[in-house]
Amino acid sequence: MKGKNKPFAFRGLYLLSFVVVVYGSVFFFNAQVAGLAIGKSWVVLRKILPILAFVVFFTTLLNFFLRPKKITAHLGKESGAKGWFWALVAGVLSHGPMYAWYPLIEDLRSHGMRDGLIVTFFASRTIKVPLLPMMVDYFGLTFTIVLSFYILIGSVLQGLLLEITER
Protein backbone atom coordinates (compact mmCIF):
# COMPACT_ATOMS: atom_id res chain seq x y z
CA MET A 1 0.00 0.00 0.00
CA LYS A 2 1.38 3.31 -1.07
CA GLY A 3 2.72 5.40 1.77
CA LYS A 4 1.93 2.79 4.46
CA ASN A 5 5.25 2.89 6.24
CA LYS A 6 6.37 6.42 5.43
CA PRO A 7 8.74 7.85 8.04
CA PHE A 8 7.32 10.78 9.99
CA ALA A 9 8.13 14.13 8.43
CA PHE A 10 6.43 17.51 8.68
CA ARG A 11 4.89 18.77 5.44
CA GLY A 12 4.37 22.33 4.34
CA LEU A 13 7.27 23.79 6.32
CA TYR A 14 8.17 26.00 3.34
CA LEU A 15 4.60 27.30 3.14
CA LEU A 16 4.49 27.97 6.89
CA SER A 17 7.89 29.71 6.75
CA PHE A 18 6.66 31.82 3.84
CA VAL A 19 3.50 32.79 5.78
CA VAL A 20 5.61 33.68 8.86
CA VAL A 21 7.83 35.89 6.67
CA VAL A 22 4.73 37.56 5.13
CA TYR A 23 3.31 38.22 8.62
CA GLY A 24 6.68 39.60 9.71
CA SER A 25 6.71 41.99 6.74
CA VAL A 26 3.10 43.07 7.34
CA PHE A 27 3.88 43.58 11.04
CA PHE A 28 6.85 45.75 10.10
CA PHE A 29 4.69 48.05 7.92
CA ASN A 30 1.40 47.88 9.81
CA ALA A 31 1.37 46.07 13.14
CA GLN A 32 -2.39 46.59 13.55
CA VAL A 33 -3.20 44.71 10.30
CA ALA A 34 -0.89 41.87 11.31
CA GLY A 35 -2.56 41.69 14.72
CA LEU A 36 -6.03 41.63 13.15
CA ALA A 37 -4.95 38.90 10.72
CA ILE A 38 -3.55 36.78 13.56
CA GLY A 39 -6.86 37.26 15.40
CA LYS A 40 -8.85 36.17 12.32
CA SER A 41 -6.57 33.14 11.82
CA TRP A 42 -7.09 32.17 15.46
CA VAL A 43 -10.88 32.36 14.98
CA VAL A 44 -10.63 30.15 11.86
CA LEU A 45 -8.39 27.65 13.68
CA ARG A 46 -10.76 27.47 16.66
CA LYS A 47 -13.70 26.92 14.32
CA ILE A 48 -12.11 24.10 12.36
CA LEU A 49 -10.43 22.31 15.30
CA PRO A 50 -13.54 20.16 15.99
CA ILE A 51 -13.71 19.31 12.27
CA LEU A 52 -10.03 18.34 12.26
CA ALA A 53 -10.58 16.19 15.36
CA PHE A 54 -13.53 14.53 13.59
CA VAL A 55 -11.39 13.93 10.49
CA VAL A 56 -8.66 12.23 12.56
CA PHE A 57 -11.21 10.11 14.42
CA PHE A 58 -13.10 9.21 11.23
CA THR A 59 -9.83 8.27 9.48
CA THR A 60 -9.01 6.03 12.45
CA LEU A 61 -12.43 4.36 12.33
CA LEU A 62 -12.15 3.77 8.58
CA ASN A 63 -8.67 2.29 8.91
CA PHE A 64 -9.70 0.16 11.87
CA PHE A 65 -12.96 -1.28 10.57
CA LEU A 66 -12.44 -1.23 6.81
CA ARG A 67 -9.70 -3.20 5.17
CA PRO A 68 -7.97 -1.48 2.23
CA LYS A 69 -9.72 -4.00 -0.05
CA LYS A 70 -13.13 -2.88 1.27
CA ILE A 71 -12.25 0.79 0.72
CA THR A 72 -11.14 -0.02 -2.81
CA ALA A 73 -14.42 -1.89 -3.40
CA HIS A 74 -16.45 1.17 -2.32
CA LEU A 75 -14.29 3.95 -3.77
CA GLY A 76 -11.81 2.24 -6.10
CA LYS A 77 -11.80 1.43 -9.82
CA GLU A 78 -14.50 -1.22 -9.52
CA SER A 79 -16.82 0.86 -7.34
CA GLY A 80 -19.10 1.92 -10.22
CA ALA A 81 -22.24 3.97 -9.51
CA LYS A 82 -21.89 3.22 -5.79
CA GLY A 83 -18.59 5.15 -5.72
CA TRP A 84 -20.12 8.25 -7.33
CA PHE A 85 -23.05 8.07 -4.95
CA TRP A 86 -20.84 7.95 -1.83
CA ALA A 87 -18.59 10.72 -3.12
CA LEU A 88 -21.63 12.96 -3.67
CA VAL A 89 -23.21 12.15 -0.30
CA ALA A 90 -19.90 12.65 1.55
CA GLY A 91 -19.26 15.93 -0.27
CA VAL A 92 -22.70 17.33 0.50
CA LEU A 93 -22.55 16.28 4.16
CA SER A 94 -18.95 17.34 4.82
CA HIS A 95 -18.61 20.54 6.81
CA GLY A 96 -15.86 23.14 7.13
CA PRO A 97 -13.20 24.30 4.69
CA MET A 98 -11.88 22.08 1.94
CA TYR A 99 -8.35 21.85 3.32
CA ALA A 100 -9.63 20.38 6.61
CA TRP A 101 -10.53 17.24 4.62
CA TYR A 102 -7.16 16.81 2.92
CA PRO A 103 -5.77 14.33 5.51
CA LEU A 104 -8.78 11.99 5.19
CA ILE A 105 -8.96 12.16 1.39
CA GLU A 106 -5.21 11.62 1.11
CA ASP A 107 -5.52 8.55 3.31
CA LEU A 108 -8.43 7.19 1.24
CA ARG A 109 -6.49 7.91 -1.95
CA SER A 110 -3.52 5.91 -0.64
CA HIS A 111 -6.01 3.03 -0.18
CA GLY A 112 -7.18 3.25 -3.78
CA MET A 113 -9.85 5.97 -3.91
CA ARG A 114 -10.28 7.11 -7.51
CA ASP A 115 -9.19 10.64 -8.43
CA GLY A 116 -12.52 11.20 -10.17
CA LEU A 117 -14.35 10.57 -6.90
CA ILE A 118 -12.08 13.03 -5.09
CA VAL A 119 -12.97 15.70 -7.65
CA THR A 120 -16.67 14.87 -7.24
CA PHE A 121 -16.35 15.04 -3.44
CA PHE A 122 -14.73 18.48 -3.55
CA ALA A 123 -17.15 19.82 -6.19
CA SER A 124 -20.29 18.69 -4.38
CA ARG A 125 -19.14 20.46 -1.21
CA THR A 126 -20.67 23.63 -2.66
CA ILE A 127 -24.01 22.35 -1.35
CA LYS A 128 -23.92 23.15 2.37
CA VAL A 129 -26.84 21.41 4.08
CA PRO A 130 -26.77 23.52 7.28
CA LEU A 131 -26.71 26.71 5.18
CA LEU A 132 -29.55 25.77 2.81
CA PRO A 133 -32.22 27.65 4.82
CA MET A 134 -30.07 30.78 4.64
CA MET A 135 -29.58 30.34 0.89
CA VAL A 136 -33.35 29.97 0.47
CA ASP A 137 -33.85 33.13 2.53
CA TYR A 138 -31.38 35.15 0.44
CA PHE A 139 -31.91 33.78 -3.06
CA GLY A 140 -35.24 31.92 -2.97
CA LEU A 141 -36.28 28.27 -2.98
CA THR A 142 -36.31 27.89 -6.78
CA PHE A 143 -32.77 29.23 -7.11
CA THR A 144 -31.54 26.91 -4.33
CA ILE A 145 -33.14 23.84 -5.94
CA VAL A 146 -31.93 24.69 -9.46
CA LEU A 147 -28.39 25.47 -8.30
CA SER A 148 -28.16 22.32 -6.14
CA PHE A 149 -29.40 20.20 -9.06
CA TYR A 150 -26.74 21.59 -11.42
CA ILE A 151 -24.04 21.27 -8.74
CA LEU A 152 -24.79 17.55 -8.30
CA ILE A 153 -24.74 16.87 -12.05
CA GLY A 154 -21.68 19.09 -12.54
CA SER A 155 -19.81 17.34 -9.72
CA VAL A 156 -20.20 13.90 -11.32
CA LEU A 157 -19.32 15.28 -14.76
CA GLN A 158 -16.15 16.87 -13.39
CA GLY A 159 -15.12 13.56 -11.84
CA LEU A 160 -15.82 11.68 -15.08
CA LEU A 161 -13.91 14.24 -17.14
CA LEU A 162 -10.91 14.02 -14.82
CA GLU A 163 -10.84 10.24 -15.23
CA ILE A 164 -11.01 10.62 -19.04
CA THR A 165 -8.16 13.17 -18.89
CA GLU A 166 -6.01 10.90 -16.69
CA ARG A 167 -6.37 7.89 -19.01
Add this chain to the structure above:
Amino acid sequence: MGIDKKQKKQPAPRPAFSQVLRKSSLSFLAMAPLLLGVIGLVGLFQVLVTPKMLASLFQGNPFLDTLIGTLSGAAAAGNPIVSYLIGGELLDQGISLYAVTAFLLSWVTLGFIQLPAEVAVFGGTFTLYRNILSFVFTMLIAVLTALTMQVLS
Protein backbone atom coordinates in the same frame (compact mmCIF):
# COMPACT_ATOMS: atom_id res chain seq x y z
CA MET B 1 1.64 -27.12 0.09
CA GLY B 2 -2.17 -26.97 0.45
CA ILE B 3 -1.86 -25.82 4.06
CA ASP B 4 0.69 -23.21 2.98
CA LYS B 5 -1.77 -21.81 0.44
CA LYS B 6 -4.55 -21.69 3.06
CA GLN B 7 -2.22 -19.93 5.50
CA LYS B 8 -1.30 -17.38 2.85
CA LYS B 9 -4.95 -16.58 2.21
CA GLN B 10 -5.61 -15.74 5.87
CA PRO B 11 -5.89 -11.96 6.36
CA ALA B 12 -3.35 -10.20 8.55
CA PRO B 13 -4.53 -9.68 12.16
CA ARG B 14 -6.33 -6.39 12.78
CA PRO B 15 -4.02 -3.84 14.48
CA ALA B 16 -5.06 -2.44 17.87
CA PHE B 17 -7.35 0.62 17.81
CA SER B 18 -4.77 2.68 19.74
CA GLN B 19 -2.17 1.83 17.09
CA VAL B 20 -4.46 2.95 14.26
CA LEU B 21 -5.39 6.12 16.19
CA ARG B 22 -1.70 6.88 16.74
CA LYS B 23 -0.97 6.41 13.03
CA SER B 24 -3.86 8.69 12.00
CA SER B 25 -2.85 11.32 14.56
CA LEU B 26 0.76 11.25 13.36
CA SER B 27 -0.21 11.63 9.70
CA PHE B 28 -2.42 14.57 10.71
CA LEU B 29 0.35 16.07 12.83
CA ALA B 30 2.71 15.82 9.85
CA MET B 31 0.27 17.96 7.90
CA ALA B 32 -0.10 20.57 10.67
CA PRO B 33 2.43 23.11 9.24
CA LEU B 34 0.62 22.93 5.89
CA LEU B 35 -2.78 23.59 7.49
CA LEU B 36 -1.39 26.33 9.76
CA GLY B 37 0.15 28.01 6.70
CA VAL B 38 -3.20 28.00 4.88
CA ILE B 39 -5.07 29.24 7.98
CA GLY B 40 -2.51 32.05 8.34
CA LEU B 41 -3.13 33.09 4.74
CA VAL B 42 -6.91 32.91 5.24
CA GLY B 43 -6.63 35.31 8.19
CA LEU B 44 -4.47 37.71 6.22
CA PHE B 45 -6.84 37.66 3.22
CA GLN B 46 -9.87 38.22 5.43
CA VAL B 47 -8.27 41.42 6.69
CA LEU B 48 -6.75 42.66 3.42
CA VAL B 49 -9.53 41.66 0.98
CA THR B 50 -12.73 43.18 2.33
CA PRO B 51 -16.27 42.43 1.03
CA LYS B 52 -16.50 46.06 -0.10
CA MET B 53 -13.39 45.62 -2.27
CA LEU B 54 -14.86 42.48 -3.84
CA ALA B 55 -18.19 44.21 -4.59
CA SER B 56 -16.40 47.13 -6.25
CA LEU B 57 -14.83 44.80 -8.84
CA PHE B 58 -18.08 44.14 -10.73
CA GLN B 59 -18.67 46.19 -13.90
CA GLY B 60 -22.28 45.49 -14.90
CA ASN B 61 -21.41 43.38 -17.96
CA PRO B 62 -22.96 39.89 -17.43
CA PHE B 63 -20.17 37.92 -19.17
CA LEU B 64 -17.30 39.89 -17.63
CA ASP B 65 -19.01 39.87 -14.24
CA THR B 66 -19.37 36.07 -14.35
CA LEU B 67 -15.61 35.85 -14.87
CA ILE B 68 -14.98 38.44 -12.15
CA GLY B 69 -17.40 36.58 -9.85
CA THR B 70 -15.49 33.34 -10.37
CA LEU B 71 -12.08 34.94 -9.81
CA SER B 72 -13.09 37.05 -6.83
CA GLY B 73 -14.82 34.07 -5.18
CA ALA B 74 -11.61 32.08 -5.67
CA ALA B 75 -9.53 34.90 -4.17
CA ALA B 76 -11.79 35.34 -1.16
CA ALA B 77 -11.60 33.27 2.00
CA GLY B 78 -13.92 32.54 4.86
CA ASN B 79 -17.23 31.03 5.81
CA PRO B 80 -19.69 30.53 2.90
CA ILE B 81 -22.25 32.55 4.91
CA VAL B 82 -20.17 35.63 4.07
CA SER B 83 -20.46 34.78 0.36
CA TYR B 84 -24.28 34.68 0.74
CA LEU B 85 -24.26 38.09 2.43
CA ILE B 86 -22.05 39.62 -0.29
CA GLY B 87 -24.04 37.81 -3.01
CA GLY B 88 -27.31 39.21 -1.66
CA GLU B 89 -25.83 42.73 -1.58
CA LEU B 90 -24.51 42.35 -5.13
CA LEU B 91 -27.97 41.31 -6.39
CA ASP B 92 -29.48 44.36 -4.65
CA GLN B 93 -26.91 46.53 -6.43
CA GLY B 94 -28.10 45.16 -9.78
CA ILE B 95 -25.22 42.76 -10.45
CA SER B 96 -26.39 39.86 -12.67
CA LEU B 97 -27.42 36.49 -11.29
CA TYR B 98 -24.74 34.90 -13.54
CA ALA B 99 -22.01 36.75 -11.65
CA VAL B 100 -23.46 36.21 -8.18
CA THR B 101 -23.94 32.46 -8.78
CA ALA B 102 -20.36 32.14 -10.05
CA PHE B 103 -19.17 34.02 -6.97
CA LEU B 104 -21.07 31.71 -4.58
CA LEU B 105 -19.75 28.57 -6.30
CA SER B 106 -16.09 29.55 -6.58
CA TRP B 107 -16.03 30.72 -2.95
CA VAL B 108 -16.23 27.06 -1.87
CA THR B 109 -14.67 25.03 -4.70
CA LEU B 110 -11.83 27.29 -5.85
CA GLY B 111 -9.24 28.84 -3.59
CA PHE B 112 -5.98 30.52 -4.51
CA ILE B 113 -4.95 30.40 -0.85
CA GLN B 114 -5.23 26.63 -0.51
CA LEU B 115 -3.44 25.87 -3.80
CA PRO B 116 0.03 25.29 -2.23
CA ALA B 117 -1.49 22.84 0.27
CA GLU B 118 -3.49 21.08 -2.46
CA VAL B 119 -0.36 20.67 -4.60
CA ALA B 120 1.60 19.32 -1.61
CA VAL B 121 -1.09 16.76 -0.75
CA PHE B 122 -2.47 15.67 -4.14
CA GLY B 123 0.30 16.64 -6.58
CA GLY B 124 0.56 19.35 -9.22
CA THR B 125 -1.18 17.52 -12.09
CA PHE B 126 -4.25 16.57 -10.07
CA THR B 127 -4.52 20.09 -8.61
CA LEU B 128 -4.20 21.68 -12.04
CA TYR B 129 -6.87 19.45 -13.61
CA ARG B 130 -9.24 19.80 -10.65
CA ASN B 131 -8.99 23.57 -10.59
CA ILE B 132 -9.40 23.94 -14.36
CA LEU B 133 -12.48 21.70 -14.26
CA SER B 134 -13.84 23.56 -11.27
CA PHE B 135 -13.27 26.92 -12.97
CA VAL B 136 -15.01 25.85 -16.19
CA PHE B 137 -17.92 24.22 -14.37
CA THR B 138 -18.37 27.20 -12.06
CA MET B 139 -18.95 29.41 -15.12
CA LEU B 140 -21.11 26.77 -16.80
CA ILE B 141 -23.32 26.12 -13.76
CA ALA B 142 -23.66 29.86 -13.13
CA VAL B 143 -24.88 30.44 -16.71
CA LEU B 144 -27.21 27.41 -16.68
CA THR B 145 -28.69 28.37 -13.30
CA ALA B 146 -29.32 31.97 -14.38
CA LEU B 147 -30.83 30.84 -17.71
CA THR B 148 -33.06 28.27 -15.98
CA MET B 149 -34.21 30.93 -13.52
CA GLN B 150 -35.11 33.20 -16.45
CA VAL B 151 -37.13 30.42 -18.08
CA LEU B 152 -38.90 29.53 -14.82
CA SER B 153 -39.80 33.11 -14.03
